[in-house]
Amino acid sequence: MTRLQKLNIARQLAKLGVDIIEVRFPASNKDDLETVKLIAQEVGNTTNDDGRNIVICALARCTKEDIDKAWECLKDTKFLRIQMFLATSEIHMKYKLRMSKEEVIAKARSAVEYARSLGCNDIEFCLEDAGRSEKEFLYQFIGEIIKAGATTVNIADTVGYNCPREFGQLITDIKANTPSIENVIISTHCHNDLGLATANTLEGAYSGARQVEVTINGIGERAGNASLEEVSCLLLTIKPNQSRELKVLFIEK
Numbered sequence: 001m002t003r004l005q006k007l008n009i010a011r012q013l014a015k016l017g018v019d020i021i022e023v024r025f026p027a028s029n030k031d032d033l034e035t036v037k038l039i040a041q042e043v044g045n046t047t048n049d050d051g052r053n054i055v056i057c058a059l060a061r062c063t064k065e066d067i068d069k070a071w072e073c074l075k076d077t078k079f080l081r082i083q084m085f086l087a088t089s090e091i092h093m094k095y096k097l098r099m100s101k102e103e104v105i106a107k108a109r110s111a112v113e114y115a116r117s118l119g120c121n122d123i124e125f126c127l128e129d130a131g132r133s134e135k136e137f138l139y140q141f142i143g144e145i146i147k148a149g150a151t152t153v154n155i156a157d158t159v160g161y162n163c164p165r166e167f168g169q170l171i172t173d174i175k176a177n178t179p180s181i182e183n184v185i186i187s188t189h190c191h192n193d194l195g196l197a198t199a200n201t202l203e204g205a206y207s208g209a210r211q212v213e214v215t216i217n218g219i220g221e222r223a224g225n226a227s228l229e230e231v232s233c234l235l236l237t238i239k240p241n242q243s244r245e246l247k248v249l250f251i252e253k
């Protein structure tokens, strides 16, 4: 897509009532950087038709360079967010990151602290492959990033491996066992490899997640992500016992 086409999609999402638009990954290439800048300028200082602010979010790895690039695109936007990510599963830490648990926590903490030091007060942290991570480690990791200043904690089923009951239980357990979890918003990020992205997202929301990450038509890596259309229609149609404030995030992959 051209930059203008992407801008038009962002405008339409704003009209649709989406709360947060995760635009792109500025450190990955120059075009992504320019796209985030443009959408931040054009859409980031506006409100939805019903008067709610639209937050523009950019993605960053836990490095100063990535965070600097995201900040450069967003810093003049009224409502901005940086989402950073790091893997927490044994398999990712050992074979991909080649880091110990302690090193992973230290890297995550210093990335959040660095973004805070730049003036970014809305920081989402994505726990990549959380769906296959040791729960005790997740509680500890999340507790540490909250202390460092994260404001939203994104629980990712990165490889689309979880089943709905298991994913819902994961959110319930994180809520019950993580220090200071009441100070942050829990988010879901589900992939569709087993055809369960929408079901897992719904179960996550019913278990206490207050933000759900979705994509238009479920477009995303491999089999895709939870779809905006399915999740929003389900949330409108099937009411859980208690109503919740749910935030919908669009991720353009």
Ligand SMILES: CC(C)C(=O)C(=O)O
Pocket (backbone or CB within 6 Å): 085, 126, 127, 128, 129, 156, 157, 158, 159, 189, 191
């Ligand atoms: C990097 C994050 C946002 C992701 O796409 C995943 O873990 O699936």
